[in-house]
Amino acid sequence: NAGVTQTPKFQVLKTGQSMTLQCAQDMNHEYMSWYRQDPGMGLRLIHYSVGAGITDQGEVPNGYNVSRSTTEDFPLRLLSAAPSQTSVYFCASSYASPSTDTQYFGPGTRLTVL
Amino acid sequence: DAKTTQPPSMDCAEGRAANLPCNHSTISGNEYVYWYRQIHSQGPQYIIHGLKNNETNEMASLIITEDRKSSTLILPHATLRDTAVYYCIVEKAAGNKLTFGGGTRVLVKP
Numbered sequence: 001n002a003g004v005t006q007t008p009k010f011q012v013l014k015t016g017q018s019m020t021l022q023c024a025q026d027m028n029h030e031y032m033s034w035y036r037q038d039p040g041m042g043l044r045l046i047h048y049s050v051g052a053g054i055t056d057q058g059e060v061p062n063g064y065n066v067s068r069s070t071t072e073d074f075p076l077r078l079l080s081a082a083p084s085q086t087s088v089y090f091c092a093s094s095y096a097s098p099s100t101d102t103q104y105f106g107p108g109t110r111l112t113v114l
Numbered sequence: 115d116a117k118t119t120q121p122p123s124m125d126c127a128e129g130r131a132a133n134l135p136c137n138h139s140t141i142s143g144n145e146y147v148y149w150y151r152q153i154h155s156q157g158p159q160y161i162i163h164g165l166k167n168n169e170t171n172e173m174a175s176l177i178i179t180e181d182r183k184s185s186t187l188i189l190p191h192a193t194l195r196d197t198a199v200y201y202c203i204v205e206k207a208a209g210n211k212l213t214f215g216g217g218t219r220v221l222v223k224p
Contacts (some may be wrong), residue, residue: 004157033211042201042214043158050210058211090157098212099146099205105157 001026004106006091012112013081021076021109023091031094032074033058033103034066036087043090049074050097081113118202123219132189134218136202139183147178148203148212149187151196158201158214161187192222 007022025032030051035043035058045058049068063085065077074093078085091106092098119137126132138147149161162169162176164185169176175188189196201217 031210035214042216045211045213048211056210059213088155092157097210099148099209102160103150103158103212105159108155108157 003027004091004093004104006089006106006109008109009107010110012114013078014114015082017081019078019081021078021089021091021111023074023076023106024072025074025091025093025104026072027093027095027104028071029093029095029104030071031097031101031103032068033092033098034064034074034076035090035092036060036085037090037108038087046076046089078111083113085111086113087111118204118215120200120202120215120218122216123221125221125223126189126192128194128222128224129191132192132196132220132222134187134189134200134202134220135184136187137184138202138204141182141204142206145204145206147176147182147185148201148205149174149176150201150203150212150214151198152201152217153195153198161200194222194224196220197222 004025033048034046037043044060047066049055055066089109092103094101094103148163150158152158164176178185199217
């Protein structure tokens with residue numbers, strides 16, 4: 001199993017540009033989440049999904065969209081990038097809810113918005 | 115959701131046991147205690163979790179006080195590779211997310 005994969009690993013955007021961060025898992029996990037981590041800070045939940053076709057907002061959802069058309073993929077879209085979105089983005093997945101099952105994290109995408 | 119309090123940093127000697135405290139005085143009966151760690155620039159890694167009883171696995175032991183208001187993560191023989199930020203998380207059963215706080219930055223020294 002490849003586990004949780006994220007692409008790209010690094011990205012530089014200009015203010016106002018849009019892009020999609022990709023996340024895929026091959027473990028047939030129902031739960032998937034997106035977190036952001038600012039320098040020196042803990043992770044903050046952006047959006048999460050409890051299964052294909054179902055998504056919900058986390059702690060900091062503004063400026064981001066998600067969709068879950070398949071079990072495997074959970075892309076995160078930045079609609080109009082802002083410097084405040086400069087961060088490291090982590091995708092995670094688990095078979096059951098994160099509070100009762102281990103979450104597996106991807107390697108992260110490091111995003112800089114100029 | 116209950117909040118947790120952890121010391122911001124601690125050092126420990128290589129080969130010795132590392133005891134990481136976590137206070138969760140407002141924990142409720144259906145909330146689990148989770149520990150994750152994050153090695154520099156990598157995604158967080160699951161360590162262990164528990165509800166009431168002490169737990170042990172190949173990585174660590176989790177000691178939860180009888181009143182469940184605090185817990186201790188024990189790394190029995192710390193190595194340099196255990197240098198990381200350790201997060202104590204409290205989350206209710208069937209919750210759909212984990213809330214990460216600031217964690218404890220652990221530095222294992224030779």
